[in-house]
Amino acid sequence: MTEGASTGNQATWWDVATPWLVATVFPLSVWLAYFGEAPRWINVFATFGFTWIVCGFIVAACHWVLRRGEMRAITATLVVLNFFTYGHAHWALMSFGVRHMWLVLAYAVVTGLITAWLCRAQTESIFRLVRLSRVVAGLMICLATASLAKEIRSAGTQTIIPPVVVATSQTPGPRPDIYFILVDGYARSDMLKRYAGYDNTPFEDSLAQRGFKIRSEAKSNYSQTRFSVSSTLNMQYLELPAGSVPTSADSVLWTRIRDSKAAEVLRSHGYRYRYVGSAFPPLESSSLADESSRGSIIPAYIGTFLSTTICQPPMLAYQVPSQIYLSNLQGQLQRLAEVRQDDQPCFTFAHVMLPHPPFVYCAEGLVPEKDYLYPPNELYDSKVMKAYVSQIDYLNARLLEMVDSVCAGKAKPIVIIQADHGGGILGKPDEPSTEQVAERLAIFSAIHAPESITRELSSSITPVNHFRILFRELLGAPLENLPDRSFFYSDHLIEMVDE
């Protein structure tokens, strides 16, 4: 960039700050957009740190190359804008078939035109442009900060999960390892038989031979992951607001799945908390856990942020979502099958994104990438149904390997293999039929535990009571069972009552 004649107009401190203000808009806006997924603070701070480091490099480079203050400010701002808007622009235009090559070209042309104008522009015009960028960025920061402050305050005051006191007896009882394996969207066997013609009896028989109780009438308390699992692990029904659930409540629910009351109670009783996270961003890792593993190298939230920047093309090349998803699943299944050597009792929570779509596995293993199926929200057709049950075949084999491995140790563990909701194989419409609701709430549930626990788990007992029963038996906690209720959510919560 060549510089025009100086008019003696000096750049102020505010002009120097302009690229920094513009850069700050981007991590703030991503934080606001993903607040409902409850990103961990450390990852949020990392995105701000990354932004300011990049901005620092850009500002330093401009300072080194350019002499005049207004040119430094406007050029740094322009480069910052290019860097941090690229991914957003590509996402917005992707559905119109715009490829990276064309977008890069468009960016180069626009940047070239602006540069040509800058070379001829009056100093005062450049200062005006810097001031305008600063005002727009300042307004956006104020708006985003106000919205975030509102969400954070609202999340802090949510009483969505009523507290539960787990007073325990002083006499220490046996402390078996506990596994809670959440198999996302695993339909109950009678539903698989009725709607997919699939016979899951061989798997259930294999589990029964290994001492599992198969709960063939199991029902979930809620039809959605965040409601269902937060309720199970915190041993309470949710006090959700009428109507649609706000973002701040979602963020509380995801946090309370990762850092649950069940985990907190077990940790206070000497348990190690092992969190085996999934590639699903809100359930990736836990800050409460003593051991928290995730599948991808870069945390999902940071990955999402980077893919809104010019880093998107290499991110997509090296952090292919399907690869993250698969390596995460493989890693999870391996970790679950590991036999623990130490004597400290352990509570393992794993969110396994199977048989939940996309359908990438069949009994023989991985299906070719071109055959991956991402089903629609409507009723599964025969092809999708076949893919769903093939994925169940794969999962069943891995679960048996895991069970054989963990049950072979010296002490018998408690293993709960359970879905959060049914398969949704009849579709997930806003106004579901009775049949669709029944299918969505019918869950796979198999439990390996001492007889004193399994006899309490009658067919009508729902997951909200599972840890109540466990803690009553293991820790002597005087916890009562709650009435068994089930709710379906589309845009508001409806209680389902059996006729």
Ligand SMILES: [Zn+2]
């Ligand atoms: Zn789910």
